Amino acid sequence: MRSERHLQRKSSYEKTLKRVGLPPGSLIHIGEKRAEKVRITLIHYDQDGYEEKVVETIEECFPIKGRSGITWVNVDGLHQVDVIEKLGVHLGTHPLTMEDILNTGERPKMEETDEYIFVILKMLYHGRGKNEITAEQVSLVLGSDYVVTFQETVGDVFDPVRDRLRSGKGRMRRMGPDYLAFALIDAIVDNYFVILESIGERMEALEEAVVEVPTRGTLTEIHRLRRELLFLRKMIWPLREVINCFERSESEFVKETTKIYLRDVYDHSIQVIDNVETFRDMFSNLLEIYVSSISNRMNEIMKVLTIIATIFIPLTFITGVYGMNFSLHFPPLDWELGFLAIMLLNLGIALTMLAYFRRKKWI
Numbered sequence: 001m002r003s004e005r006h007l008q009r010k011s012s013y014e015k016t017l018k019r020v021g022l023p024p025g026s027l028i029h030i031g032e033k034r035a036e037k038v039r040i041t042l043i044h045y046d047q048d049g050y051e052e053k054v055v056e057t058i059e060e061c062f063p064i065k066g067r068s069g070i071t072w073v074n075v076d077g078l079h080q081v082d083v084i085e086k087l088g089v090h091l092g093t094h095p096l097t098m099e100d101i102l103n104t105g106e107r108p109k110m111e112e113t114d115e116y117i118f119v120i121l122k123m124l125y126h127g128r129g130k131n132e133i134t135a136e137q138v139s140l141v142l143g144s145d146y147v148v149t150f151q152e153t154v155g156d157v158f159d160p161v162r163d164r165l166r167s168g169k170g171r172m173r174r175m176g177p178d179y180l181a182f183a184l185i186d187a188i189v190d191n192y193f194v195i196l197e198s199i200g201e202r203m204e205a206l207e208e209a210v211v212e213v214p215t216r217g218t219l220t221e222i223h224r225l226r227r228e229l230l231f232l233r234k235m236i237w238p239l240r241e242v243i244n245c246f247e248r249s250e251s252e253f254v255k256e257t258t259k260i261y262l263r264d265v266y267d268h269s270i271q272v273i274d275n276v277e278t279f280r281d282m283f284s285n286l287l288e289i290y291v292s293s294i295s296n297r298m299n300e301i302m303k304v305l306t307i308i309a310t311i312f313i314p315l316t317f318i319t320g321v322y323g324m325n326f327s328l329h330f331p332p333l334d335w336e337l338g339f340l341a342i343m344l345l346n347l348g349i350a351l352t353m354l355a356y357f358r359r360k361k362w363i
Helices: 002-019 058-064 081-091 095-102 159-167 177-212 216-236 239-247 256-321 338-359
Strands: 039-045 050-055 070-076 109-112 117-126 133-142 146-151
Touching: 039 058, 039 159, 050 058, 050 159, 058 070, 058 081, 070 081, 070 177, 081 095, 081 146, 095 117, 095 133, 109 239, 117 177, 117 216, 117 239, 133 177, 133 216, 146 177, 159 177, 177 216, 177 239, 177 256, 216 256, 239 256, 256 338
Parallel strands: 070 146
Antiparallel strands: 039 050, 039 070, 109 117, 117 133, 133 146
16 A cells, blocks of 8 residues: 555656646646546536436537536546546636646635636545545536536545436526536535544544553554644635635626525535634644553553562561571571461561551552
């Protein structure tokens, strides 16, 4: 696993080096190749009908502009640059926008032009394991009668949106493409809460482990969680600015009837950021609790060892005196019960000391 990540980073680094010195708008895919083949899904709908299909070539999507109804084109896979370029040229997308789409390391942002609104967000979901969080860049282009989304791989969090479109229930089909863009952004933001909930559960489990039996594995999990919180903060923090700009946009592509829903998403984004900051504070306390637990456990061990050593000090003295190698008259040496008497004396001293320690509440 580690070697695979190293190779992926090396490949991305090499692509970044190739981009250095090129003129602005040069189309080079920067990032991991997450999809073997580009998959293009075309959804067209209006108030009365719905059509969904997977197309073989990008040219089949070209009647996207000027067609009655609303069209949603979803492209899964960014490594085939020619596909992105053909679609961008047909829609009149600026070369710098297409460059940002192909660079999967972009910061979440929003840009407005006379022809479209361009939004970049980070979609988060669980990877191979529940404790592994994967980020995927989602680029969204909103036009007068269409929405185009670009993803790195097949699979997303948009299934609830597709289900609402298929069923025809609610306001999805009656609203414009700006409402579809809102629904997609809302689905991404809602999934953040799922990620945060799983982190909260892991945080609670770590708190119990830290208080009860802190181990080196616990410390490793704490550091792993710390990296994930930093990663989440980096992915989520710009979200508030993006949605705020979208909600305050004066573009003709965003209607007033949709802005009230965008304000709701903005409130959700604030809540997500507050949760992330709360988890960061909890993490700092968790690390302090771990250090305190380890220190208290060490103190308990040292206390037990000290008590044992203290009890054996007089016992060692008595046995040492009777073990000296020279002739001296010790009354118990000539007594047949002398050995038993010395052992009982040692036992009495030990019990007396234990009783004294307990009375002082040292044990």
